[in-house]
Amino acid sequence: MRAAEIREPGRPPVVAEREPPVPGDGEVLVDVLAAPITPLDLLCASGTSYFGTPATPYVPGVQGVGTVDGRTVWFPSQAGMAPGDGSMAEVAAVPEDSLVELPDGADPLQLAALGxxxxxxxxxxxxxxxxxxxxxxxxxxxxxxxxxxxxxxxxxxxxxxxxxxxxxxxxxxxxxxxxxxxxxxxxxxxxxxxxxxxxxxxxxxxxxxxxxxxxxxxxxxxxxxxxxxxxxxxxxxxxxxxxxxxxxxxxxxxxxxxxxxxELTAEQRAAAVAFVAAEAAAGRLAVVHETVPLEDAAAAWRRQGEGTAAGRIVLTPRPPG
Missing domain, CATH: 3.90.180.10 (Medium-chain alcohol dehydrogenases, catalytic domain)
Known part of the structure; x- marks a missing residue:
């Protein structure tokens, strides 16, 4: 599969071929549709965060939107904060109990940007x-x-x-x-x-x-x-x-x-994500964002970090449709 890799703290990711993840106990494989580049991703990958220097190489992405068994879901990850890979790949292994199913009509790209x-x-x-x-x-x-x-x-x-x-x-x-x-x-x-x-x-x-x-x-x-x-x-x-x-x-x-x-419990976070998704699906909540193919992750990462992007950049490993 294709994935973005942080190979050196403080440097943009490199897109490369990797072996697909093998799900562990309680995990499922998510086909990733959208992975935002967030301030937390940039901070963790810098190697200067309070989480410490991450073990490299790793796939960044602390959250994403994808599909599991025909369901569209939002999911979190600990990438950059703890060992393991995140959302900036075609496939991610995610604890099943952390998934939040999104309502019909929710735009995966908008939900990833909101997150x-x-x-x-x-x-x-x-x-x-x-x-x-x-x-x-x-x-x-x-x-x-x-x-x-x-x-x-x-x-x-x-x-x-x-x-x-x-x-x-x-x-x-x-x-x-x-x-x-x-x-x-x-x-x-x-x-x-x-x-x-x-x-x-x-x-x-x-x-x-x-x-x-x-x-x-x-x-x-x-x-x-x-x-x-x-x-x-x-x-x-x-x-x-x-x-x-x-x-x-x-x-x-x-x-x-x-x-x-x-400080949120898993239940609070899931309820809040569901609320945000419902507001977005109803047309009451949207933010400025742009979508970029996963292949262009390095340039997008630089622009997000420099503050020159028009809004939140969302990478698309598997574009919807």
Whole structure:
């Protein structure tokens, strides 16, 4: 079979012929239709993640969509985090109890692009952030997959207003396409200026901030929260530290909450994937993505890592149809 291999940490994968996997106890073989290149894949393959340097060669891909016995399924993997291979191959061996069957009408490519990023958006809003209909939400990093999904999911959950924050013009355009009521440019590190922009875009005090960025944008958005408001952090792409002031937190008794998909139980994750799939199949959830044949994995990997791709890149070992 054809597969992408990470042969050296920090280098793009090489597409090569490999022996098909042999399923172990409790595993089934999945014919892979779609395998997204995610930030977690890039991090694990760099050899600098908190999971340690992966044993090479290995097939990357921490999630994918494929078919088993005529069923279309989503599946996870531990590729790059633990020994074993992932989704960027024509066939993957997957624990059967980790499969999530997808509904009729679900687009495998769209579901692969959404994947665990949309799960994070959904669970950070609903489970961790306790979003209630009628509340006002600020979504930071709204041009990324998590942010695009969060803007749409907040709307369908009943948010009265969604204010997005995004850095580049392209990211702001994606946030607008995701249905944000207003989009704030995050093109400065001046916290006071960003806070002013958020306040101007908001309809009064904000109830909930969803934050995959941290850094100055999170500090600015926190200033717009109402007393008792919540900020859920699920990333740090703008900085590992945040200049939020103690008085901002104490003065309004704010709740600062962390979120990671790693804390979900298998049952929670499966239910969240099923929810995301149903929303996508109903036409209420979609993110910008592009599809690339598995043969072009190396170039696609570079573009995703450099941030020059138009959206989430999804590799197609076995294109649908």
């Amino acid at each position: 665990l990023s949309a799960v994070a958006a959904h669970m950070a809003l609903s489970w961790r952030g306790e979003l209630v209909a009628g509340e006002q939400v600020v979504v930071l990093g709204a041009g990324g997959v998590v942010g695009q999904a969060a803007a749409q999911l907040a709307r369908t959950a009943g948010a009265r207003r969604v204010v997005a924050g995004a850095r580049s013009p392209g990211a702001r355009e994606r946030a607008e396409r995701a249905g944000a009521d207003a989009v704030v440019a995050l093109d400065t590190g001046d916290v006071a200026e960003l806070a002013r922009r958020f306040a101007d875009a908001a309809d009064g005090p904000v109830d909930l901030v969803l934050d995959p960025l941290f850094g100055a944008p999170a500090a600015a958005a926190a200033r717009t929260l109402r007393p008792g408001g919540r900020l859920v952090n699920l990333g740090s792409s703008a900085g590992e530290t945040c200049p939020i002031e103690s008085s901002t937190i104490r003065g309004k008794s704010l709740r600062l909450l962390g979120y990671t998909n790693n």
